[in-house]
Amino acid sequence: MSSSKVTIKDVAKRAGVSIATVSRYLNNPSSIKKENRTKVDEAVKELHYHPLIFAQRLAGGKLNTFGLIIPGYEGIFYSFYALEIIRGIAANLDKEGIDLHLHIFWNKDNFNTSLVEGVIFADIIGNEKQLKRLIREQVPLVVINRKVTDHEVSFVTIDNFKGAYEATEFLAHHRHKKIAHLAGDLRVQCAQERLDGYKAALEKNKIEIRKEYIKITNFSRRETRERLEELFSLKEAPTALFCCSDEVAQEVLNFAEERKLSIPKDLSVVGFDDNHLLAYGNLLLTTVRQPLIKMASTSIQILKDIVEKKIPPQKVVLGPELVIRDTVGFL
Amino acid sequence: MSSSKVTIKDVAKRAGVSIATVSRYLNNPSSIKKENRTKVDEAVKELHYHPLIFAQRLAGGKLNTFGLIIPGYEGIFYSFYALEIIRGIAANLDKEGIDLHLHIFWNKDNFNTSLVEGVIFADIIGNEKQLKRLIREQVPLVVINRKVTDHEVSFVTIDNFKGAYEATEFLAHHRHKKIAHLAGDLRVQCAQERLDGYKAALEKNKIEIRKEYIKITNFSRRETRERLEELFSLKEAPTALFCCSDEVAQEVLNFAEERKLSIPKDLSVVGFDDNHLLAYGNLLLTTVRQPLIKMASTSIQILKDIVEKKIPPQKVVLGPELVIRDTVGFL
DNA sequence: CTGAAAGCGCTAACAT
DNA sequence: ATGTTAGCGCTTTCAG
Numbered sequence: 001m002s003s004s005k006v007t008i009k010d011v012a013k014r015a016g017v018s019i020a021t022v023s024r025y026l027n028n029p030s031s032i033k034k035e036n037r038t039k040v041d042e043a044v045k046e047l048h049y050h051p052l053i054f055a056q057r058l059a060g061g062k063l064n065t066f067g068l069i070i071p072g073y074e075g076i077f078y079s080f081y082a083l084e085i086i087r088g089i090a091a092n093l094d095k096e097g098i099d100l101h102l103h104i105f106w107n108k109d110n111f112n113t114s115l116v117e118g119v120i121f122a123d124i125i126g127n128e129k130q131l132k133r134l135i136r137e138q139v140p141l142v143v144i145n146r147k148v149t150d151h152e153v154s155f156v157t158i159d160n161f162k163g164a165y166e167a168t169e170f171l172a173h174h175r176h177k178k179i180a181h182l183a184g185d186l187r188v189q190c191a192q193e194r195l196d197g198y199k200a201a202l203e204k205n206k207i208e209i210r211k212e213y214i215k216i217t218n219f220s221r222r223e224t225r226e227r228l229e230e231l232f233s234l235k236e237a238p239t240a241l242f243c244c245s246d247e248v249a250q251e252v253l254n255f256a257e258e259r260k261l262s263i264p265k266d267l268s269v270v271g272f273d274d275n276h277l278l279a280y281g282n283l284l285l286t287t288v289r290q291p292l293i294k295m296a297s298t299s300i301q302i303l304k305d306i307v308e309k310k311i312p313p314q315k316v317v318l319g320p321e322l323v324i325r326d327t328v329g330f331l
Numbered sequence: 332m333s334s335s336k337v338t339i340k341d342v343a344k345r346a347g348v349s350i351a352t353v354s355r356y357l358n359n360p361s362s363i364k365k366e367n368r369t370k371v372d373e374a375v376k377e378l379h380y381h382p383l384i385f386a387q388r389l390a391g392g393k394l395n396t397f398g399l400i401i402p403g404y405e406g407i408f409y410s411f412y413a414l415e416i417i418r419g420i421a422a423n424l425d426k427e428g429i430d431l432h433l434h435i436f437w438n439k440d441n442f443n444t445s446l447v448e449g450v451i452f453a454d455i456i457g458n459e460k461q462l463k464r465l466i467r468e469q470v471p472l473v474v475i476n477r478k479v480t481d482h483e484v485s486f487v488t489i490d491n492f493k494g495a496y497e498a499t500e501f502l503a504h505h506r507h508k509k510i511a512h513l514a515g516d517l518r519v520q521c522a523q524e525r526l527d528g529y530k531a532a533l534e535k536n537k538i539e540i541r542k543e544y545i546k547i548t549n550f551s552r553r554e555t556r557e558r559l560e561e562l563f564s565l566k567e568a569p570t571a572l573f574c575c576s577d578e579v580a581q582e583v584l585n586f587a588e589e590r591k592l593s594i595p596k597d598l599s600v601v602g603f604d605d606n607h608l609l610a611y612g613n614l615l616l617t618t619v620r621q622p623l624i625k626m627a628s629t630s631i632q633i634l635k636d637i638v639e640k641k642i643p644p645q646k647v648v649l650g651p652e653l654v655i656r657d658t659v660g661f662l
Numbered sequence: 663c664t665g666a667a668a669g670c671g672c673t674a675a676c677a678t
Numbered sequence: 679a680t681g682t683t684a685g686c687g688c689t690t691t692c693a694g
Contacts, residue, residue, distance in 0.1 A: 001399075031644060040633050042656060048467070048468060050444060050445050051445065052389070052445045052508060053384075053385075053445045053446050054384075054385035054389050054394075054445070055385075055387045057390050058383075058385055059390050063385070065446075067366075068433075072418070072421075072422075077414070078414060080606055081412065083408070086417075086433075087403070087408060087435065088434040090403075090433065091403070091435065091437070094435070094439070094441070095438065097441075099432065099434075099443065099446060100432065100433050100434065101430065101431070101432055101433070102417075102431050102432070102433035103421075103423065103431065104417075104418065104422065104425070104426065105422040106422070108425070110428075112381070112430070113381070114381060114382070114383050114384040114385065115384055115385075115396075115430060137379075148616070164471060164661045194538060220608065221608065221609070222608075222610075222611035225611055225612055254585055255571075257585070257588045257589055258588055272376075277409055277551065277552065277553075278552070279553075280553035280556055281553075283554055294447055303333060303620075
């Protein structure tokens with residue numbers, strides 16, 4: 001309620017015009033006389049007037065608010081991905097003058113759609129029911145990081161398969177045969193796709209797919225560490241590792257340091273994300289770049305177009321990019 | 332817009348009652364006759380009716396939405412602190428049935444207060460002007476992580492001085508004399524307080540404060556690494572390190588590994604946060620626990636009380652707690 | 663326990 | 679270009 005009881009009436013009175021003029025000033029300043037514009041402007045400032053968004057909305061204006069729904073699931077929430085998406089969405093909405101309603105999804109399907117004009121899902125793990133409901137209610141929607149095939153919904157993802165394929169093949173081209181994969185939670189679509197890409201690249205390069213080389217994590221450093229212990233107590237330890245994220249890869253680097261494995265001499269590593277927070281020091285990670293900020297801005301653009309121009313659902317798959325740096329070497 | 336054009340009128344007609352009765356059904360079901368309740372209930376379900384939140388709010392006065400303003404400043408935004416605060420705030424609001432409006436603060440003072448009943452600042456670095464404005468507009472406020480002394484505003488912090496003091500003293504009690512401090516950006520109050528606590532503990536223990544042992548970072552791993560290089564090219568390298576965060580401390584651990592410094596034999600390390608994402612492996616960080624979730628829930632409780640009961644500003648300083656684990660040893 | 667009616671603050675015709 | 683006025687969907691007196 002912000003206690004500011006200043007209404008459009010007060011401003012009108014103060015400025016000596018009608019409330020309609022004030023309203024016009026608010027929505028289309030150039031439609032009123034310069035003189036009045038000045039007067040209203042002063043009144044607004046003196047009274048610290050801010051229009052009540054809900055009243056504007058009710059009267060037929062715009063709500064001007066987008067919702068961002070992000071999974072509470074730890075593997076996603078505590079990730080660079082989530083952070084960048086939140087930041088990217090917030091920054092872009094800020095630029096557009098649109099407000100952001102954040103909803104972290106745990107379990108309850110309690111997101112009230114009447115608060116927002118449109119919704120962006122940052123992944124939908126554990127959230128399929130809510131997605132379905134919003135589709136049913138015809139809320140303008142964009143899903144990030146997931147190709148939604150069972151509904152007609154817009155999405156913005158990258159080609160995870162391709163990224164993983166190229167990363168793995170890059171390793172293979174460096175003559176590695178024992179290439180392991182630290183995968184993420186396979187319920188997260190990108191993790192599954194990356195695993196698929198990894199497998200496909202091995203097959204293509206006539207490298208046997210070994211079950212014991214495929215290790216699932218929940219994207220965390222902790223589980224990475226555990227899987228790594230398993231991996232390196234194998235009779236035949238891998239010589240190369242493709243990781244589902246840079247954080248996971250970073251943990252591999254730490255692990256290697258401890259085990260006195262020289263990188264890339266003894267072990268080659270490829271990450272995924274191109275996480276700038278981790279790009280420092282004299283050993284720079286070779287990784288697959290995922291344009292998160294671009295994904296965020298694209299989503300918003302699409303959502304805006306859906307809301308404003310009623311365009312049909314858009315399906316955008318951006319290209320990942322292999323960034324070659326220091327952590328891959330020839331066997 | 333969610334396109335649901337079903338209004339209270341439709342429901343009333345369908346149920347054969349007045350809109351007032353439907354409204355009562357919505358807000359206080361037990362106040363209408365059972366028979367009518369059933370009828371309205373059916374109508375609501377059949378029509379998929381959802382009250383328009385902003386209409387309710389316009390008429391009723393309650394917004395039921397809190398704003399969370401968080402600095403875009405990288406050192407804060409990309410931190411465990413920010414993540415936990417966002418998560419903690421979101422979780423608690425969810426429980427209370429209050430909506431969350433997220434605003435990342437970059438530069439423009441463009442936060443529209445008419446959207447929220449109260450706002451929580453997660454730190455205010457670079458944000459002082461906006462804080463001042465909201466105070467002026469008498470928006471109910473709580474600031475996290477900063478003792479605000481120049482205004483009568485509620486805040487929830489921890490005693491950073493004490494936490495730092497105890498951590499440093501703990502090091503001193505292990506006979507360390509060459510204790511360095513990796514500080515955070517000193518414009519962030521907690522960083523300054525931690526530095527002060529560090530200095531005070533040294534003085535108390537009759538250890539000389541050496542300028543070259545105090546290194547400022549922006550809380551990032553990258554800068555930590557740079558400062559570390561400086562620190563360990565000193566003629567007299569430190570034997571102990573008190574760090575402004577666990578992430579920074581973690582980077583120290585990595586660095587030590589590379590430099591073949593055994594921890595805690597060659598180097599003792601204390602962090603700050605008790606970041607659960609980093610608590611794994613066989614070398615567990617000794618650190619100062621900061622009850623972030625508790626800080627979040629406390630803030631919300633206070634904000635609720637301010638909004639509902641008009642209580643005066645509250646000043647809460649929670650206690651940090653030294654968590655002794657593996658990374659500190661006797662010299 | 664229920665209905666009629668008066669707004670909540672604002673926008674958008676419709677006049678002027 | 680500006681003022682008047684009718685709502686937007688809902689809550690809340692006030693009668694009954």
